[in-house]
Amino acid sequence: xxxxxxxxxxxxxxxxxxxxxxxxxxxxxxxxxxxxxxxxxxxxxxxxxxxxxxxxxxxxxxxxxxxxxxxxxxxxxxxxxxxxxxxxxxxxxxxxxxxxxxxxxxxxxxxxxxxxxxxxxxxxxxxxxxxxxxxxxxxxxxxxxxxxxxxxxxxxxxxxxxxxxxxxxxxxxxxxxxxxxxxxxxxxxxxxxxxxxxxxxxxxxxxxxxxxxxxxxxxxxxxxxxxxxxxxxxxxxxxxxxxxxxxxxxxxxxxxxxxxxxxxxxxxxxxxxxxxxxxxxxxxxxxxxxxxxxxxxxxxxxxxxxxxxxxxxxxxxxxxxxxxxxxxxxxxxxxxxxxxxxxxxxxxxxxxxxxxxxxxxxxxxxxxxxxxxxxxxxxxxxxxxxxxxxxxxxxxxxxxxxxxxxxxxxxxxxxxxxxxxxxxxxxxxxxxxxxxxxxxxxxxxxxxxxxxxxxxxxxxxxxxxxxxxxxxxxxxxxxxxxxxxxxxxxxxxxxxxxxxxxxxxxxxxxxxxxxxxxxxxxxxxxxxx
Numbered sequence: 001x002x003x004x005x006x007x008x009x010x011x012x013x014x015x016x017x018x019x020x021x022x023x024x025x026x027x028x029x030x031x032x033x034x035x036x037x038x039x040x041x042x043x044x045x046x047x048x049x050x051x052x053x054x055x056x057x058x059x060x061x062x063x064x065x066x067x068x069x070x071x072x073x074x075x076x077x078x079x080x081x082x083x084x085x086x087x088x089x090x091x092x093x094x095x096x097x098x099x100x101x102x103x104x105x106x107x108x109x110x111x112x113x114x115x116x117x118x119x120x121x122x123x124x125x126x127x128x129x130x131x132x133x134x135x136x137x138x139x140x141x142x143x144x145x146x147x148x149x150x151x152x153x154x155x156x157x158x159x160x161x162x163x164x165x166x167x168x169x170x171x172x173x174x175x176x177x178x179x180x181x182x183x184x185x186x187x188x189x190x191x192x193x194x195x196x197x198x199x200x201x202x203x204x205x206x207x208x209x210x211x212x213x214x215x216x217x218x219x220x221x222x223x224x225x226x227x228x229x230x231x232x233x234x235x236x237x238x239x240x241x242x243x244x245x246x247x248x249x250x251x252x253x254x255x256x257x258x259x260x261x262x263x264x265x266x267x268x269x270x271x272x273x274x275x276x277x278x279x280x281x282x283x284x285x286x287x288x289x290x291x292x293x294x295x296x297x298x299x300x301x302x303x304x305x306x307x308x309x310x311x312x313x314x315x316x317x318x319x320x321x322x323x324x325x326x327x328x329x330x331x332x333x334x335x336x337x338x339x340x341x342x343x344x345x346x347x348x349x350x351x352x353x354x355x356x357x358x359x360x361x362x363x364x365x366x367x368x369x370x371x372x373x374x375x376x377x378x379x380x381x382x383x384x385x386x387x388x389x390x391x392x393x394x395x396x397x398x399x400x401x402x403x404x405x406x407x408x409x410x411x412x413x414x415x416x417x418x419x420x421x422x423x424x425x426x427x428x429x430x431x432x433x434x435x436x437x438x439x440x441x442x443x444x445x446x447x448x449x450x451x452x453x454x455x456x457x458x459x460x461x462x463x464x465x466x467x468x469x470x471x472x473x474x475x476x477x478x479x480x481x482x483x484x485x486x487x488x489x490x491x492x493x494x495x496x497x498x499x500x501x502x503x504x505x506x507x508x509x510x511x512x513x514x515x516x517x518x519x520x521x522x523x524x525x526x527x528x529x
Contacts, residue, residue, distance in 0.1 A: 047263075050201055053208070059196055059262040060209035062127070062189045064216030065255035067387065069134060069182045071220025072248045074344040075380050076241050077141065077175055082349070082360045084145055084168045094172050095345060096499035098179035102492035106184040110485030113188055121265025123192035130185035131256040137177025138249050142241040144171030187488030189259065191480060194456055196263045202456045203401075203449075207394045210445050214391020216251070221384035223247055224348075225377045325458070326483065329451055333487055336414055336447040338494035343421060343440055345498060351379035354428045382433040389441030397449050406450045413446030455483050 051059070081091045109126065116122040140147075148167025193205045228234030228243040237243040322330075352358045358372025393413075400409050420439035424432050 047196065048198065050198060051196075051205070055262070056197075056201070056205050056208045057212060058258055060189075060193055060205055060212060060259070061255045061262075062131075062185075062259035063209040063213035063255075065131070065134075065252045066182060066186045066189070067213040067215075067217035068220040068248050068251045068255075069138065069178065070344070071217045071383065071387070072138070072224065072244050073175075073178055073182075075221060075224040075348050075376070075383060076244060077178075078345065078349045079352075079360060079376055080142060080144070080241055081168075081171060081175070084148075084165065084171060086168065092345075092499045092501075094175065094499075095179075096496050097172065098176045099492035099495035099499065101176070102180050102183055103489050103496060106180075106187065106489045106492060107482055107485045109184055110187060110191070111482045113191070114480070114482055123188055123195060124260050124265060127185055127188050127192060128256070128260060130181045130188065131252065133177050133181040134185065135249055135252055137174045137179075137181065138245050138252065139174075141171055141174030141178060142239065142245045144168070144174055146238070183488060183491055184485070187485040190452060190488075191484045192259075192265075194452075194480075194484075195265070199456070199460050203398050203453055206449055206452055207398050210394035210397075210448060211391045214387045214389075214394065214441070214445075216255075217387030217390070218384045219251075220244075220248065221380045221387060225380035225384065227377065323458075326455075329454055330487060330490055332410070333447060333451050334490040334494055336443065337491045338498065339414070339418065339421070340440065340444060340447070341491065341495050341498055345495070347383060348376045348379035351375045351382070351433060355379075355430060355433065378430065379433065382437040385434060386437040386440040386444070389438035390445040391441075393442050393445040394449065397445055401450065401453075406454065410446055410450045413442045417443035451487055452484065455480075455487060458483075 078091060081094060086094070109130075113122050113126045116125060118125050145153075145167040147170050148165055151166040153165045153167050190206070190209070193209060194202050197205050223244045224240075226240075228237070228240045234240060234243045237246055349360070352360065352372040352375030356371045356375030356378065357368075358370070358375050359366075359368040360372050362368035362372070397409065404412075417439040420436035424436040
């Protein structure tokens with residue numbers, strides 16, 4: 001009897017082993033592809049394995065450049081533009097140029113990246129070009145007024161400036177290059193980060209990018225908080241702005257080089273589709289066909305295969321037929337960016353004028369101008385606190401999402417920021433700067449983690465909707481880079497609307513305090529909805 005039982009057990013055991021778990025299937029497929037990729041002349045096996053924390057830091061190091069640039073731009077660009085004699089209305093119209101270009105062209109650039117078949121990869125050539133343009137913009141923007149004097153502008157006080165000025169044109173060109181290219185490159189960079197990682201590392205690489213980006217942003221704002229004109233370096237460079245932007249250029253070159261040399265791109269669209277097929281395995285998705293082929297999945301790569309290539313025609317077709325889930329995600333991100341950008345574009349100017357009582361148009365050497373400049377530096381300390389809080393919150397947001405869910409964390413983070421900023425608008429006290437800025441950091445970490453993870457999951461499962469608890473497979477051919485870039489383009493759209501409206505409100509109130517109440521109240525209502 002025991003002999004028969006043993007024989008039955010030994011016969012049944014192989015049948016049981018022939019039906020492995022979904023996790024075993026995924027691990028097995030990745031292992032097969034890893035072994036195959038490792039044997040190639042150009043090893044690309046890193047695409048099929050998890051990365052160490054140090055590898056993720058090097059991969060995402062460009063995010064430090066992004067945040068450093070954001071810090072310098074948001075803290076100092078508005079004072080630079082106003083110093084050329086422009087009103088708030090015209091200043092905000094200048095801010096509208098780059099988001100107009102970005103909203104139209106950033107998704108197209110991302111689609112071009114999806115189609116690129118360079119030996120250097122799909123993302124890195126585009127990222128290099130955009131990074132180079134950012135460096136050019138950073139070098140022009142703080143020196144626009146000086147270059148204008150060389151080209152014939154009159155050297156007169158701000159209140160006497162009138163007519164065409166080369167300084168305004170050059171400063172605008174520098175701002176457009178910096179603002180458009182840094183945000184466009186940020187979307188491309190995030191796509192590159194996730195392209196180089198297996199799905200289980202996506203949340204980790206995005207949180208790593210936020211953490212080190214917070215460090216970079218803090219460094220950028222702290223640079224702006226220092227009075228460099230009292231130092232030898234500041235005297236050599238000529239101004240606080242020129243000194244800060246020179247440091248940002250150096251950081252940009254180093255960070256871009258580290259990221260571009262971190263991992264080789266070696267995956268073509270056909271193989272990408274096969275890899276995503278691995279990740280689409282889920283308890284809610286039938287896997288019978290996959291299990292039948294377990295252990296015999298083909299891994300040969302054909303570089304010439306271009307089936308279902310993501311073309312510009314497909315891109316525009318997808319815009320017209322966007323899944324409802326993506327439409328809601330983009331709308332929510334737009335509202336979040338609308339509130340965040342109102343903070344970035346006007347905060348240091350708000351602190352300098354409304355909190356400290358200074359005046360950017362006051363004569364050089366006057367107490368009013370000194371108060372304004374002191375307020376700008378004080379605002380930089382608050383913005384440094386915002387980036388530090390973003391970095392700290394990024395270390396726990398992944399666990400919070402698992403425990404409370406992405407929707408709860410997303411709405412909660414934005415509401416905290418809304419309440420804090422409304423209080424800042426109503427109570428213009430110095431201590432409120434340090435009370436409210438951490439809430440911005442929480443919102444920033446939230447809106448640059450949850451939506452990107454959602455798109456990653458959509459594409460990994462090739463599903464943008466659910467029916468009866470089951471994922472519905474999408475028949476659309478959507479580019480991952482294009483969808484990520486479209487999410488980033490919500491920043492351009494919100495910046496465009498702010499730029500075309502809020503400056504007029506500030507000039508109408510003859511103070512940006514009224515605009516503060518209006519913009520943050522609107523932001524709060526939008527986020528609650």
